[in-house]
Amino acid sequence: MPLAVQFSEYGTPDVLRVVDVPPLTAGPGQVRLAVRAAGVNPIDWKILRGFMRQVMPVEFPGGLGSDVAGVVDQAGEGVTALNVGDEVLGASLTPSFAQSALADPAALVAKPPSVPWAIAATLSGSGITAWEVLGKLRISRGETLLVHGAAGGVGTFAVQLAVARGARVIGTASERNHEQLRSYGAEPVTYGEGLIDRVRAISPRGVDAVLDTSGRGEIPDSVELAGGPARVLSLVAFDAAGTGIQVHMTEPGAGRHQALADILALMEEGRLQMPIAGTYPLDEVAAALAVSESGHLGGKLVVQPTRHGPL
Structure with a gap:
């Protein structure tokens, strides 16, 4: 069974647990990803602490993470834009601090071979x-x-x-x-x-x-x-x-593909870089969120659910 980070009550990062979860199945119009990396954002620790409960209530047990980079390992009915084996980045429908996640193909773009997994996971948010x-x-x-x-x-x-x-x-x-x-x-x-x-x-x-x-x-x-x-x-x-x-609060909608296309183009031209301040396995997500909450970062934090070669 795949592993995922979950919590059953609002609180500090200490309430997080790595648990076995039932395998996900891609529904119509969805793909399932083998997660290679997931970006950490301030909203993750705010959700965990309950600061966002009025606008983003959690159904317990809940998970965290939405920025994702991974490999398509299952395509649901009606999906034609992506195939099993495609390397992609973008936003997930289910929590991305996990070994497996579901996503809408419309929220994903192809990951260029030149962009490392850890950096790919930081771009969507x-x-x-x-x-x-x-x-x-x-x-x-x-x-x-x-x-x-x-x-x-x-x-x-x-x-x-x-x-x-x-x-x-x-x-x-x-x-x-x-x-x-x-x-x-x-x-x-x-x-x-x-x-x-x-x-x-x-x-x-x-x-x-x-x-x-x-x-x-x-x-x-x-x-x-x-x-x-x-x-x-x-x-x-x-x-x-x-x-x-x-x-401003970012919401899904038009312009996301264009934004990612512009960002990836600048990266491939060598005109944009994203330093990675730290990578963490699933069992150290609590430490990653504590660092995120402390601020003063010189780059992005990334959760690395599985190790598949260089980040």
């Missing part, structure tokens, strides 16, 4: 979110974008996608991540008290737009630097929606 928010902020060539949490999962993608569009990017991050941000073409600054002065020291007129991925309370400073709330967008400061800023 953080990559698509970054692509979407840059569109919402209307980032264009010659503009200046300030990214809070620039070394995190979404931040790393957003920085590089904005640079590829010809924008100037200023990114807040811990000093240990500054050199990495410079390698992406961004200008790093430390976050915290005095942020406005540090940004204005390198961009006296302020910035054109702000992306907040950190939720450290920078919204007032962001609004001042952007000259108003219209082009300030947060992924986490839902309580600041009343200030006039944009608050």
Whole structure:
């Protein structure tokens, strides 16, 4: 029987267990994947702790994870776009912190041979979110974008996608991540008290737009630097929606294939990279979520349910 990470009550990562689960069967219009890697996102520990129960209630026992990369090992009735043996990446219908997962072929794209499994597993969540928010902020060539949490999962993608569009990017991050941000073409600054002065020291007129991925309370400073709330967008400061800023939550829909196509094209051109901060087997998912919740990451965390050669 395949293994999966499950929990029977909301709580800390300590409530997670690796259990045997009945084999999944691909229904009509579905495929089953042998999971090679699954990306860890902040929403995973938020679901576990019950912070999302009003909008994403869990039916216990529940699982975690939605970003996935794997091999199609079963195709349901009516599936023609994918075949058994295809290597794919995208989003799963069932929890991806498991050895097996179901997915809608429309939420998957082919994994290029040049993209390692671990990196492939990070693209659907953080990559698509970054692509979407840059569109919402209307980032264009010659503009200046300030990214809070620039070394995190979404931040790393957003920085590089904005640079590829010809924008100037200023990114807040811990000093240990500054050199990495410079390698992406961004200008790093430390976050915290005095942020406005540090940004204005390198961009006296302020910035054109702000992306907040950190939720450290920078919204007032962001609004001042952007000259108003219209082009300030947060992924986490839902309580600041009343200030006039944009608050974003990624939802399935049109544009996902185009986003992944753009991201993969930049990767294959060598213009976009995603550092992996750590990989974890199923029995160490609790440790991965604890690291994710602590923040200050210099890349993405990945769950590796089975080992099938190089990541």
